[in-house]
Structures are given as structure tokens and as C-alpha cells.
Amino acid sequence: MRVALAQVAVELGDLDANLARAWSAIRSARDAEADVVVFPELHLSGYDLGRVVDDVALEVRDPRLAELAAAGGGMGVLLGFPELSSSGVHTYNSAAYFEGHDLIHVHRKLYLPTYDVFEERKHFSPGTTLQAFDTAAGRVATLICNDAWQPMLPFLAVHDGARVLFVPADSSQSRFPERYDSPTYWYDLVSFYGRMYQCFVVFVNRVGEENRGTDHELRFWGRSHVVDPWGERLAEAADSAEDLLVVDLDKAAIRRRRREVPLLKEARLGMLEREIRRLADEGGDL
Numbered sequence: 001m002r003v004a005l006a007q008v009a010v011e012l013g014d015l016d017a018n019l020a021r022a023w024s025a026i027r028s029a030r031d032a033e034a035d036v037v038v039f040p041e042l043h044l045s046g047y048d049l050g051r052v053v054d055d056v057a058l059e060v061r062d063p064r065l066a067e068l069a070a071a072g073g074g075m076g077v078l079l080g081f082p083e084l085s086s087s088g089v090h091t092y093n094s095a096a097y098f099e100g101h102d103l104i105h106v107h108r109k110l111y112l113p114t115y116d117v118f119e120e121r122k123h124f125s126p127g128t129t130l131q132a133f134d135t136a137a138g139r140v141a142t143l144i145c146n147d148a149w150q151p152m153l154p155f156l157a158v159h160d161g162a163r164v165l166f167v168p169a170d171s172s173q174s175r176f177p178e179r180y181d182s183p184t185y186w187y188d189l190v191s192f193y194g195r196m197y198q199c200f201v202v203f204v205n206r207v208g209e210e211n212r213g214t215d216h217e218l219r220f221w222g223r224s225h226v227v228d229p230w231g232e233r234l235a236e237a238a239d240s241a242e243d244l245l246v247v248d249l250d251k252a253a254i255r256r257r258r259r260e261v262p263l264l265k266e267a268r269l270g271m272l273e274r275e276i277r278r279l280a281d282e283g284g285d286l
Contacts, residue, residue: 001137001164004029004037005224005245007237009208012046015056019044019064022079025244026071032246035137036076040206040224041109041145041170042093044081047218048210049123057084057091060106069098076104076135078142080168082124083108090125095142095168097135105133107142111150117172117216120146132160138251145169148189148203158197159267163254165193167203172218183223187233195231198257198264200249202226207240229257 006025011017022039029037041047045056058065058081069077076099083094083106093109108127112120130153132141141157141164148154148167157165167190173182190201207222225236226247237243258264 001249001251002033002035003164003202003226003247003249004032004034005202005204005226005237005243005247006037006039006043007205007207007222007224007243007245008040008043009242010040010043010046010206012048012210013052013054013056014046015044015058015064018046019068022068023071026068026075026077028244029246030072030075032244034075034246036078036135037072038078038166038202038204039080039168040204041080041095041168042082043168043206044079046210047170048117048119048216049082050119051211051216055084057082059084059086060094060096060103065096065098066101066103069103070101072098072100074100074136076137078166078168080144085125091123092127093120093124093144094127095144095166097133097140097142099136104135105131105142107144109144109147110153111146113146117218130156130160132157132162138163140164140166142166142168145171148193151193154193154197154199154201155267158199158264159269162199163251164200164202164249165197167201169203169205170218170220171205172220183221187225190225190227191231191233194227194229196263198229198261199254200226200228200251202247207238207242229254 083092097105114121139161141162204224206220210218226234237245
């Protein structure tokens with residue numbers, strides 16, 4: 001699988017500008033003969049939507065998304081955008097995977113942070129399911145940013161057959177909390193998942209700034225990267241600058257790694273189900 005990580009800058013609330021930037025990145029990925037191009041979280045809208053007057057949410061069948069995806073020819077395209085539900089009631093932080101004109105899968109972010117400068121739960125409804133899905137390049141799963149801070153989600157994804165985890169993100173270096181360094185946390189998380197879940201992890205972050213000079217200032221640091229099934233970083237994009245990083249993934253390495261150290265076969269899903277049910281019945285988070 002040849003994957004292109006489209007580390008783009010984003011104009012908050014400007015759909016037209018962000019669609020044009022994505023169009024250019026898709027053409028470049030196609031010229032590089034990528035099988036898949038992955039964009040950051042909410043790259044078609046920007047992140048801090050509470051500061052945007054207009055409603056920029058798109059239905060997943062919006063023709064602008066279809067046209068953008070079709071520009072990749074048969075290449076897989078993972079797009080991040082605020083999704084308006086078909087009922088018009090809910091808005092989700094979504095990532096939709098297309099192949100040509102075909103919509104293959106939509107992942108709706110499950111864990112929405114609401115602390116410090118992050119206010120997602122004010123603007124989005126949480127998704128309700130995590131499923132791996134089949135693509136022309138193999139079986140994969142998507143985790144949007146904070147989803148990847150919940151270790152049970154990549155665990156579920158790989159047991160659902162995912163060989164590659166796509167992690168579109170909008171990670172900024174926040175002022176909170178003390179001694180928190182966002183890139184270091186992400187390096188550790190992504191490496192852990194690659195090593196322990198014995199899969200490739202494709203982390204795609206954006207760059208640029210939002211709300212400069214305000215209490216809600218966000219500075220996105222880029223450094224998108226890919227980790228292999230041994231937890232080693234294969235390649236990394238630029239620091240705080242737009243970049244298109246193209247990486248070849250040897251999926252046969254996953255089978256070799258899992259044969260060498262068969263960690264995943266020890267999961268004991270039935271036992272976990274029983275214990276999770278017990279905790280829920282005892283008054284755990286429902």
C-alpha cells in the first residue's frame with residue numbers, strides 16, 4: 001500500500017479555499033501513484049467552529065465531496081469535515097473514505113474533548129460505532145484524533161481485521177496542562193499501537209494557526225508520520241509546514257510480526273466482554 005499523508009493548512013470556515021487546497025493535494029498524491037491519500041481532521045472546515053458564523057457542515061452525499069474524491073481516480077481518499085446528519089438534527093466530526101465516486105465508509109468521532117480550548121462536545125454529537133472496513137488497498141480503520149487516546153478503540157479495530165489505522169488529527173500545542181508536550185505524547189501513542197497491536201499507524205496532522213492572539217489560540221504542528229508493526233517510525237513530514245509525505249507500507253510485515261510475537265491471539269474477547277459487562281452493571285460509565 002502506498003499512502004500519501006496530506007499535511008495541509010486550513011482556512012477556518014472557508015470551504016472553497018479548503019476544497020481547492022485538498023484538490024491540489026489529491027492531484028499530487030495521484031501523480032505520486034499513491035493508493036490512498038489521508039487528510040487531517042476537519043480539514044475542509046477548520047477546527048474551532050464555534051468561531052464560525054456560517055454553518056459549514058456538509059451531508060456525506062454532498063456533490064462537492066463526491067467531486068473531490070473523484071479527482072483521485074480510483075485512489076482511496078479520506079476526507080475530514082463536519083457532517084450534517086440526514087435528519088438535519090445532528091452534526092458529527094466525520095472522516096469519509098471514498099474510492100472514485102463510491103462512498104466506502106464514514107467514521108464519526110466517538111470521543112469529543114471539551115476542556116481548555118477544546119469545545120467539540122458543544123458543536124458535535126458523538127458517533128456510535130467503530131468498524132474496520134475493506135478497501136481496494138486492504139482492510140483498515142479510522143480513529144479521529146482523541147479517539148486514539150482511548151486504547152480500547154485501536155484494540156477493537158485490529159480485532160475487526162484492520163491492518164492499517166488511519167488517524168487524522170488536529171493536534172495543537174496547548175497551554176494546558178503543565179508539562180504536556182503534544183508531539184511527544186503522539187509519538188508515544190502511535191508507537192505503542194504499532195508495536196502492541198502489530199499494525200501500521202498513519203497519523204496525519206494539520207498545520208497553521210487559528211484565533212491568533214486570543215485565549216483560544218491554536219497552533220497546529222504537523223509532523224505527520226507512519227509507524228510500522230514494530231513501533232518504528234518509517235517517515236515523518238515537516239514541522240509546522242505543508243507537506244505531502246508518500247510512504248510504502250509492506251503489509252506482509254504485519255503477518256511476519258504477528259507470527260514472531262503472537263500478541264493479538266491472546267486477547268480472550270469473551271472474558272473481556274464478561275468483565276466489561278460486570279463493570280457496567282456495577283455502575284460504570286454507560
